[in-house]
Amino acid sequence: xxxxxxxxxxxxxxxxxxxxxxxxxxxxxxxxxxxxxxxxxxxxxxxxxxxxxxxxxxxxxxxxxxxxxxxxxxxxxxxxxxxxxxxxxxxxxxxxxxxxxxxxxxxxxxxxxxxxxxxxxxxxxxxxxxxxxxxxxxxxxxxxxxxxxxxxxxxxxxxxxxxxxxxxxxxxxxxxxxxxxxxxxxxxxxxxxxxxxxxxxxxxxxxxxxxxxxxxxxxxxxxxxxxxxxxxxxxxxxxxxxxxxxxxxxxxxxxxxxxxxxxxxxxxxxxxxxxxxxxxxxxxxxxxxxxxxxxxxxxxxxxxxxxxxxxxxxxxxxxxxxxxxxxxxxxxxxxxxxxxxxxxxxxxxxxxxxxxxxxxxxxxxxxxxxxxxxxxxxxxxxxxxxxxxxxxxxxxxxxxxxxxxxxxxxxxxxxxxxxxxxxxxxxxxxxxxxxxxxxxxxxxxxxxxxxxxxxxxxxxxxxxxxxxxxxxxxxxx
Numbered sequence: 001x002x003x004x005x006x007x008x009x010x011x012x013x014x015x016x017x018x019x020x021x022x023x024x025x026x027x028x029x030x031x032x033x034x035x036x037x038x039x040x041x042x043x044x045x046x047x048x049x050x051x052x053x054x055x056x057x058x059x060x061x062x063x064x065x066x067x068x069x070x071x072x073x074x075x076x077x078x079x080x081x082x083x084x085x086x087x088x089x090x091x092x093x094x095x096x097x098x099x100x101x102x103x104x105x106x107x108x109x110x111x112x113x114x115x116x117x118x119x120x121x122x123x124x125x126x127x128x129x130x131x132x133x134x135x136x137x138x139x140x141x142x143x144x145x146x147x148x149x150x151x152x153x154x155x156x157x158x159x160x161x162x163x164x165x166x167x168x169x170x171x172x173x174x175x176x177x178x179x180x181x182x183x184x185x186x187x188x189x190x191x192x193x194x195x196x197x198x199x200x201x202x203x204x205x206x207x208x209x210x211x212x213x214x215x216x217x218x219x220x221x222x223x224x225x226x227x228x229x230x231x232x233x234x235x236x237x238x239x240x241x242x243x244x245x246x247x248x249x250x251x252x253x254x255x256x257x258x259x260x261x262x263x264x265x266x267x268x269x270x271x272x273x274x275x276x277x278x279x280x281x282x283x284x285x286x287x288x289x290x291x292x293x294x295x296x297x298x299x300x301x302x303x304x305x306x307x308x309x310x311x312x313x314x315x316x317x318x319x320x321x322x323x324x325x326x327x328x329x330x331x332x333x334x335x336x337x338x339x340x341x342x343x344x345x346x347x348x349x350x351x352x353x354x355x356x357x358x359x360x361x362x363x364x365x366x367x368x369x370x371x372x373x374x375x376x377x378x379x380x381x382x383x384x385x386x387x388x389x390x391x392x393x394x395x396x397x398x399x400x401x402x403x404x405x406x407x408x409x410x411x412x413x414x415x416x417x418x419x420x421x422x423x424x425x426x427x428x429x430x431x432x433x434x435x436x437x438x439x440x441x442x443x444x445x446x447x448x449x450x451x452x453x454x455x456x457x458x459x460x461x462x463x464x465x466x467x468x469x470x471x472x473x474x475x476x477x
Contacts, residue, residue, distance in 0.1 A: 038061060161326040217250060307388055355429075
């Protein structure tokens with residue numbers, strides 16, 4: 001009998017355990033779908049009745065955190081972690097409107113929404129671990145490096161006529177202190193509707209021409225796939241009516257334009273704010289539940305690294321670009337290319353815009369061939385991996401150090417914009433050059449430290465060439 005029982009444990013129990021834990025993950029997915037449905041209903045009620053949020057009545061959603069037990073043979077349960085606001089999700093939309101002349105597009109203020117989110121992470125014994133993530137109205141399933149969207153957010157593209165279409169975005173912001181609970185029993189999550197506001201309506205500001213935006217997320221593949229399918233289903237053509245890209249591992253870029261064949265009639269953006277609070281279930285005991293808060297567990301090291309300090313050099317972790325408004329490929333704009341330089345060359349101390357370095361040997365440089373005269377290469381740099389500055393010190397100055405070159409018979413004009421303020425125009429010398437300048441800044445958030453370079457070739461003949469950057473860093477003081 002003992003031999004037979006041992007055989008069953010070895011041969012059959014692991015497979016049964018896999019099936020049981022798979023069934024449990026299906027139950028968790030149903031709980032997350034209920035979470036999304038509840039958030040959608042709260043958002044709809046707040047949008048239709050401005051007084052609804054005044055009631056402040058929470059809706060409780062139960063979560064089955066653990067499962068996969070096999071009676072007698074393998075009674076132990078798998079567990080899971082449910083967390084609120086422990087991962088970042090941020091959506092930014094920048095509308096462009098037409099001036100009266102219809103010949104110039106002007107960017108409006110960026111609409112930024114810190115979406116927050118709710119995450120379930122499994123801790124299975126046999127079945128593959130999965131992540132179920134609710135952010136900005138989307139329910140995402142992730143396994144390893146892959147992610148897919150199981151339930152969609154409210155990002156609607158509607159074709160109103162043969163040439164016209166409208167876009168409406170209902171963003172969902174999950175508000176709540178960073179918090180998490182690990183358990184193999186039941187826990188609960190309370191959702192409370194706070195507010196719903198229209199943050200942008202192109203009908204109030206003038207003719208809309210186009211818009212572009214970004215999503216900062218740990219699940220970029222799911223968002224790119226969703227945005228691509230949404231645009232295609234509306235009859236838009238990739239590369240002509242819209243562009244999508246992933247400049248870095250947790251950054252999605254999208255751009256929707258008006259063309260001769262398609263016209264963006266209107267863009268509207270609304271934001272619903274929903275409070276999320278964790279709570280234990282009725283069946284939970286202190287042995288079943290392990291609470292953790294931001295700064296008290298393994299996330300502490302990550303959070304410390306996300307704080308910018310004064311007196312340090314920092315490399316940009318976001319890099320995107322266009323050439324004549326055409327999006328550049330991801331492979332050509334890796335920010336890691338700009339973090340090393342020729343260490344054998346001792347850089348001079350001082351303020352320079354085009355100090356010639358000779359002899360200098362590049363290391364893993366960024367390069368882009370500008371094959372036509374009078375064209376513009378537009379490069380954007382920023383920070384995503386930093387959440388805040390040190391609480392005791394806010395930077396008032398930033399030093400930009402860049403090693404760059406342009407190989408061509410005519411030097412281009414390079415226009416630099418730092419933290420949204422134009423900082424002047426300069427030209428390169430022959431060969432590799434050093435740019436080292438210090439500017440006053442008033443940024444309260446690392447995301448506000450952005451750098452834009454516009455490289456504009458001469459409109460005359462023989463002005464084409466290749467623009468290169470070997471090194472780029474920022475020093476805060």
